[in-house]
Amino acid sequence: MTDARSIPADPTSVERLAGQRLTYRIIDMSSPAEAEAFFRADARGFLDSEPTAEAVASTTAALKDRRNIGVFEGGAEESTLPVATVNSWITPLTVPGGEVDMWAISSVTVSGTHRRRGIARALLEGELRAAASAGTPIAGLTASEATIYGRYGFAPAVPVARITVDTRRAGWAATALPGRVEYIDKETLRDHLSAMHEVARTQRSGQIAGWKLRWERVAGLTPEHPDAAAVRGIRYLDESGAVRGVMAYKLAEIPGAFRFEMVIFHLAAVTSDALTALWGFALQHDLVDRVSVDLRPIDDPLPWLVADRRGVEVVVHDHGWLRILDVPAALSARTYRAPIDLVFRVADSLGFAAGSWRLTADGGRATVTPVEDAAADVILDVATLSALYAGGVSAVQLRAAGRLNVTAEVAASVDDAFRAAEVPLLGIWY
Template identity: 60%
Template sequence: MTSIDSRELPADPASTDRLAAQSLTYRVVDTADRAQSERFQRAMSRGFLGAEPSDEAIAFGRPAFEARRNTGVYEASAPNAQPVATIDSWVTPLTTAGGGEIPMWAISGVTVSATHRRRGIARALLEGELRAAASAGVPIAGLTVSEATIYGRYGFGSALPMSRFTVDTRRAGWAGTAGDGRLEYVDRETLATELGAIHERARSSRAGQIPGWATRWTGIAGLSPSDTDRDKVRGIRFLDGAGAVRGAMAFTVSERGGSFRFGLDVRLLVAETQDATAALWRFALQHDLVDEVTADLRPLDDSLPWLVHDPRGVKQTVHDHGWLRILDLPTVLRSRDYSAPLDVVLRVSDPLGFAAGDWRLQIGNDGTATVAAVEGGASEVDAALDISALSILFAGGVRAAALHGAGRIAAAAPIVESLDRAFVSFPSPALDIWY
């Protein structure tokens, strides 16, 4: 993988100069300075419209905060006040199609104070992160977003759509078979441990996944002091016939309208086997007094609709979740396995210039790729697309035909079909956590 530590990189000079022209200071936070760090954490909570964090909540989030490169924007006249904008980043493995990995610059915590909107601060933050990543040799960047209309302009593409399920349990019923294994309740500390361990073992099976971190799992398990539902969180795990833990689920149950009927919300379901997945779904759908089950961040090829008697009792809503942005095109396209041979010249536009140009992509019968720049421009270009569309296509979960139909890829129909056959990834790519 990589030993790159994002915390060692200075603030991007171009963004520093751009913001200085507005009397704003752009700097990487010294995490050893507790006062400065706490101001940053409080500003981030404010930026996401969260409650004022308690001292306990600040302490809970400190390990993740200190593991990242935290960059703030400050009024030059008040350098020791809370930042008016925040962003954080770290380098993490991204699973690619075929089970390989590539270093990814993960971006999170993007906030701009309501007092400082429309001043180009978000642009300086995002472009600064991308330049920092590229200068460090990280070939791709990624983020999850609260707003879906912002990030395309920086070359990100909505590459990892996910499903949200809403199940009417009385209508849906259950049609799955019972596998060999058993379920048991676990305490929240054990739940956090099991979620993290199973997720880490399973994440190489789907493109798009990244590792979690300790406070991600403890937060999902209901151990975060700022979680208003923490006392409702329960957890179960699935053990196979040999007694090995193969799946776990964190969930809450809430009464609906004083009716003594309940809704069960799945916070996270992780599983290594189909038996584990089915057993955890069965637990949720057949839970006593539960009329509705909801679960978000499920893969598009989840088996749930096929495990019930009446699939019309399962509502599946597809939405954007994981966004990717290619920086080093040859490295990224060579990092995955492909599903069919291909030989095309791609003309790629990139508003920030990282990956612009004409590129010949050749994929052999063994699914491996070679990528070369076409010097001087190609006389024959098979497909033209921007870096956002290529970043979407790379993950393998969105059809080239859909992008072509939306005007995102310019190519003849046979080329589009060839791109579809080559780039499709099995199983469907997924990202089941926020970061």
């Protein structure tokens, strides 16, 4: 896998921003002042408080693994905060039947003093050109607002569920399981979160690898975590004593009720028994009236585990955004659940994915061959193809929205081939 840090600053974005007397360049992470300035600009851009010295130390250490870009006013000194930030790294993205290298993009901020003059466009297009030059077939991100990234060819491809449970109404109906649930300390919690995610991420299309600082934060081991002291952890061990699931949560008093809400920060279970046991612990906890969690798969079995499913509210929202850069490499990296033989004509205003390809699979892996002047069966833009890619968005639904030019029958056959066995999931923010 290529190291994103080896890819130089995109010359087109350098030139475009130089026209505004701005310097677009890679941050020198060996300079503590420059690394700190990058992180403080990132925190300000995301409307966070000014970071503490401990937060600067832990975050800048972790940021060394990424390709960090800053945009500076011409002639700025080393410790001056950049007016825009972005970073990236290459990570495995799970797809049906395997993995593909993905250019992950994060820390997209433009300072309040420099907004709406094309800086974010230069950042995003610069990332896509850098990713393509590294030979990465696809880019991905999670978004603060759903209105920002469609214009660059990204689409919401991995929807997830936010689940809120009224425990008094929902009750519990599942039978007891043979394993056991145990409390764990925060260091063990961090290690299990990392290990369970590493297994869980291979089980569903749409997942990416985690990283150390992410799990330290979830486990409440970083000083800047506002809930650090409140984080608790449990694990589920199966009959043989093997760890199969882990959960990080806090209990927050519901004002005036003398009762509590359990806020689950992360729940990772690699077997059905582990998932049932962790849900059972949460829903049957004394003094808890409400349980809430985000980033669950939209087919989470919880409504089937309780006595009254109307006590379980499931809100589906966009989470994992994908953007195909290399159509043959991306489409041939995954498997297909049903035979397919169709010519896709892809429009891409930025050029990366534009063209026509015949996708042929007999179930399993596909061959993807460029075709010239062929009549296309499916005409779509790169964002629509990216929405379909992980197997979690329906072609029938996209057709109904006017995003595909095919009959309902052809759209259904695309779904038969593209659908993932278990619905896709992205269990973390990045």
